[in-house]
Amino acid sequence: MYRKELDIALSAVSRAAKLCRDVQQTLVDAESVQKKDRSPVTIADFGSQAIISMALSAAFPEDPLVGEEDAVLLRKNDVLRGKVHNLVSNAIGAVDEDALIEAIDRGARDTNFSGRFWTVDPIDGTKGFLRGDQYAVALALIEAGRVVLGVLGCPNFNPEKWGANGAIFYAVAGGGAFAAPIEPGTPVGRNDLNAKPIRVDGTNRPEAARFCESVESAHSDHEVHRRICDRLGILASPCRIDSQAKYAAIASGEASIYLRLPRSSAYREKIWDHAAGAAVVTEAGGRVTDFSGSPLGFTEGRTLKSHRGILATNGRLHDGVLSAIQSTVAI
Ligand SMILES: Nc1ncnc2c1ncn2[C@@H]1O[C@H](COP(=O)(O)O)[C@@H](OP(=O)(O)O)[C@H]1O
Numbered sequence: 001m002y003r004k005e006l007d008i009a010l011s012a013v014s015r016a017a018k019l020c021r022d023v024q025q026t027l028v029d030a031e032s033v034q035k036k037d038r039s040p041v042t043i044a045d046f047g048s049q050a051i052i053s054m055a056l057s058a059a060f061p062e063d064p065l066v067g068e069e070d071a072v073l074l075r076k077n078d079v080l081r082g083k084v085h086n087l088v089s090n091a092i093g094a095v096d097e098d099a100l101i102e103a104i105d106r107g108a109r110d111t112n113f114s115g116r117f118w119t120v121d122p123i124d125g126t127k128g129f130l131r132g133d134q135y136a137v138a139l140a141l142i143e144a145g146r147v148v149l150g151v152l153g154c155p156n157f158n159p160e161k162w163g164a165n166g167a168i169f170y171a172v173a174g175g176g177a178f179a180a181p182i183e184p185g186t187p188v189g190r191n192d193l194n195a196k197p198i199r200v201d202g203t204n205r206p207e208a209a210r211f212c213e214s215v216e217s218a219h220s221d222h223e224v225h226r227r228i229c230d231r232l233g234i235l236a237s238p239c240r241i242d243s244q245a246k247y248a249a250i251a252s253g254e255a256s257i258y259l260r261l262p263r264s265s266a267y268r269e270k271i272w273d274h275a276a277g278a279a280v281v282t283e284a285g286g287r288v289t290d291f292s293g294s295p296l297g298f299t300e301g302r303t304l305k306s307h308r309g310i311l312a313t314n315g316r317l318h319d320g321v322l323s324a325i326q327s328t329v330a331i
C-alpha cells in the first residue's frame with residue numbers, strides 16, 4: 001500500500017532536507033550577528049516547500065497540499081524570489097520561476113479536509129534551525145482525517161547513530177516505522193538497504209522514563225509539564241528538543257514521553273506540526289492523543305481545533321501519564 005506515495009515522499013523530503021542543511025550550514029558558519037537574521041530560514045522554508053510541492057504535483061496532480069507557507073512575500077520581493085529560485089535550481093535542476101511560485105502557493109489553497117490531502121511543514125522548528133539545533137522537514141498524507149503516511153527528515157538527529165546528515169523517519173499505516181540515514185546526493189528510497197525498523201522503548205516505569213518537550217518555553221508550558229512529571233515520579237530532567245524531532249525521539253526509543261501543553265488556551269496546534277510525527281510514533285508502537293485521551297483527528301482544517309494538549313508516549317506509559325495530566329490540569 002502507498003508504495004508510490006512513499007517513494008515520492010521520501011525522495012522529496014530527503015532533497016528538501018539537503019537544501020535546508022546546506023542553508024543551515026551557512027548560518028552556523030556565519031558570524032553571530034547574522035544568526036539573528038531570519039532571511040536564511042525564510043529562503044530555506046520556501047525552497048523546501050517548493051521542492052516537495054513540485055514532486056507531489058508531478059506524481060499526484062489531483063492531490064491537494066496544505067503547507068505552512070504561501071508565495072505572497074515572494075511575488076512582492078524580486079531579490080528574495082531570485083534567491084529562492086537559485087537555491088531550488090541548484091538543488092533539483094533548472095525550474096521555471098512562475099512554476100516555483102505556483103508550487104509554493106499550492107500549499108495555501110483551501111481544500112476538503114475530509115478527503116485525501118498532503119500536509120507539509122517545510123522547516124518545522126524554525127527557532128531550532130536558526131540556533132543551529134534540531135529541526136525537521138515534515139510531510140504527511142491524510143485520508144478521511146487519518147494520517148496514512150508520515151515522513152520526517154531530521155538532518156541533525158543523533159549523528160553518532162545515524163551519521164553526519166541525520167536521519168529520515170517514515171511510516172505507512174499498518175506497515176511499521178523505519179529510519180534511514182540521509183546520504184547527501186542519494187535521496188532515500190523505500191527499498192533503502194540502510195533503513196532499519198524502529199520501535200518505541202519498553203519502559204512501563206515512569207521513574208525510568210525520559211521525557212521531552214520544546215526548547216522554546218513560549219511554545220508549551222514547562223512549569224505545568226514539570227508538575228505532571230513530579231506527579232509521575234519522573235526523576236530525569238527534561239530533554240528539550242525543537243520540532244517534530246521529539247516524535248522521532250519517542251519512535252526510536254530515545255525518549256518515552258512527549259508533552260505539549262500550549263501556554264495560551266486559545267492556541268490551536270497546526271496540523272503540519274503533528275501529522276507526520278504522530279504517524280511515525282504510532283507505527284513504532286507508541287500512542288499519540290490530546291490531553292483528554294482522544295486520538296488526533298485531521299478533518300477540522302489547518303488546525304487541530306478540538307484538541308488541547310498533545311501527548312505522545314511509548315504506549316505502555318500512556319494511560320498513567322493521562323491520569324497524571326488530568327489530576328494536574330483542567331482540560
Ligand atoms: N504559542 C505557541 N504555542 C504552541 N506552538 C507554537 C506557538 N507558536 C508557534 N508554535 C509552533 O511550534 C512549532 C515548533 O515547535 P517546537 O517548539 O516543538 O520546536 C512551530 O513550528 P515552525 O517552527 O514550523 O513555525 C509553530 O507552528
Ligand SMILES: [Mg+2]
Pocket residue numbers: 121123124125272273
Ligand atoms: Mg512547524
